[in-house]
Amino acid sequence: MSPSPTITKGQQIIELLEAYSVDTVFGIPGVHTLELYRGLAASNIQHITPRHEQGAGFMADGYARITAKPGVCFVITGPGLTNIATAMGQALGDSIPMLVISTVNDGSTKEQGCLHAMPRQADIIRPLTVASFQLDANDNVTHTMSQVFATLDARNGTPLGPVHLQIPLDVIGQLANDETVQMIKQPIEHQQQQTQKSADILNHIQSAAHVINQHNSIVILAGGGAVNAQDQVKQLALALDAPVVTTINGRGLMANHALSVPASPSLEATRSLLAQAHCVIALGTEMGQTDYDMYVNGNLPPLKNLIRIDISPSALQASKQFGIHCDVSQALTHLLPLLTHKLPSVSSGEARASITRQAAFTQLPKSYQQHHRFLTTIIQMLPETIIVGDSTQPVYAGNCYFEAPAAKTWFNSATGFGTLGYAVPAAIGAALGRRLEQNNEPIIALTGDGGLQFCLAELATAKDWALPIIFIVWNNQGYSEIESSMLNVGITPVGVSPKPPKIDALAKAYDIGYTYLTSFEALTSELQKAAKGQSPTLLEINEALIMAQIESITPL
Structure with missing residues (x-):
């Protein structure tokens, strides 16, 4: 499908969203987003109208968690973006993929007395995003959207969270004139292949397997970044006879399994389990305060031989840990065949998990x-x-x-x-x-x-x-x-x-x-x-x- 020379860039964005399998958008139409709506009725995308842009952002958050696809929102310049900012902050904190597409007043206005005027709009919202883009007059729409969706794809090794795309009002209504939308997927697939075959990541995984194979008393920490690797997490736990402590966003990963510990790492019983472990494997968890130190007492014990797998580079920068910058599912695909299976002993994983569950509940x-x-x-x-x-x-x-x-x-x-x-x-x-x-x-x-x-x-x-x-x-x-x-x-x-x-x-x-x-x-x-x-x-x-x-x- 090639864009007709009579469609606007706003309409082309709708076509591209469809090409990226977007089926739902959340937003409140306004005069500044009219060109996004010009092509919407003819598309297969359903539009959900909340009563407030903050609601749109939270809806996109819930949708993304269930579908594993980015939640997409349309908001107007200025107040539309500030209204959704709270939802973007929550999504950023929980690493939830969200695409917020807004307009912005064009540069010639100098933001003087314009409707929805918001000076330095992108600068204000950027701290709540993992990436921010602007589509300018000379930019290629297809290329810009490919960059946006590459950022939203965990398989590319990028941290997940809100992505902001803003489009000046004097650009969104311009006629589209760049290449066909069929061309968009090839560069992204190439990036995914390059990420999956990264020699550095494979070397790190082999080194991690060597460390894991040297220890018997292992505990797994599983967070929200592991929820799309549920079967692999269970395979890992069984192979290592390891209790699995799930964070708030990781709950249900082991769903009543004998190795499951659905208790906060902030509880003393859980911390005791971690303190006794000879090796700890952290999967898709930023190890933030609201999970690991909710009482702010600083008593989380040092974690021996800590191995962390996370798509966020910032989560891997702490010292005294072995970091693997990778999506959890991808990493476990390569890690599992390298592991020596552990045989349950007197202090088996199931026994340790059971003791911890009972003690945590009692506390x-x-x-x-x-x-x-x-x-x-x-x-x-x-x-x-x-x-x-x-x-x-x-x-x-x-x-x-x-x-x-x-x-x-x-x-x-x-x-x-x-x-x-x-x-x-x-x-x-x-x-x-x-x-x-x-x-x-x-x-x-x-x-x-x-x-x-x-x-x-x-x-x-x-x-x-x-x-x-x-x-x-x-x-x-x-x-x-x-x-x-x-x-x-x-x-x-x-x-x-x-x-x-x-x-x-x-x-x-x-x-x-x-x-x-x-x-x-x-x-x-x-x-x-x-x-x-x-x-x-x-x-x-x-x-x-x-x-x-x-x-x-x-x-x-």
Whole structure:
């Protein structure tokens, strides 16, 4: 397909997005993005209209996590870009591929009194990206888009995260005049082949195998960068008889396996396991504070013979570690055949994992154990669900200890950038991603009454698309976690009790089903009922009533 000489560069971008298998874009049309929409209706790309650009970014985030494809957003110059910046920050912190395409006022205006004027727009947003591009008048559109998508492809050895492409208003409407879109894939495939065959990487993998084969007491740390290598991670664990500690974004990678340790590396029991290991293999984890030192006490033990595999070069710069700059799946493909299988001993991997699981659960505060019962009840009733969380108390508890049923079924914003207002729109993106795979199993959006008010208008987007999302609002009448934090350090709580809206009235306003839960026993029946509806449902939970009824927890 060759671009017609009568189409604009904006239209050509749509054609190129299709050629790169983009099937969904999120955005709010504006006068500055009209040329992106000129060719959209004739394409096979579905357009999702959120109620706020921040919602568009969070939807793109949830979509990308489920599909392993970049979430694509269209935003206007200035406020469109600043509105989506928070979502870009969360995606950057969690290494989620996202493409944000914006316009920008043309250079001749000097940004003086123009609509949506934003001086040095690219400079302002660049710190929230892994790469930023601008399509200027003399640039080749096809070449620019090939650079953009090469950056979004982990197989090219580039760190994942948001990529920004901005197009001046006097350029986006110009007539397209460069080569055919069929030419775009050849250079990218060439880059992938060169990356996969890199002699340096293969040498590093051979050296890592030599170190691993010399040790018997091994522990694996698996993060979000390993979620697309679930089978290989399991093969590695079995070959090495090694417990697998999963980070927040890695939960479910071992899904109730005897070698699984779904407990935060910030817990003392998990740290004890790591301290006793003779070799630690870290797969796709930046080893950031929100996973490894959430209590900020600096007590993570030194990790002996640490081997790290990561696509982010910055994650491999620390001393006293052996770094392999590579996608986890690619690296394990080459590493697994080089390993000598370990035979289970008295201190087998399964025994070490079991001891750690039991100790970690016992170390949880009583409230977190109760939250764990709440979360496991959801999974028991809806074993195929995905739980998308906000920064709210059951999510904090689950991040400390919780076994998700599979990879990519537990993710939230209580890590990394740590924003509020994530769960509702991210669940929408996840549901849209699942629908494209002909999967209409319900998704849980777990948010507090405080976090809901950051994004409650996006309930309308879920209704627009009749998405099977169960919105669970954990209502504790304000910012209870922050109130507790203030009290713990001797501060009189201030500003932590904003009155929530009437949730039932919100549900009625957005024309979605609603139930107010006052008993823990009712949770199971309401989840089953909501799951049959194949449309959005809102369940409000009175925290005080529910927590009082969860009286006993059975240790794992």
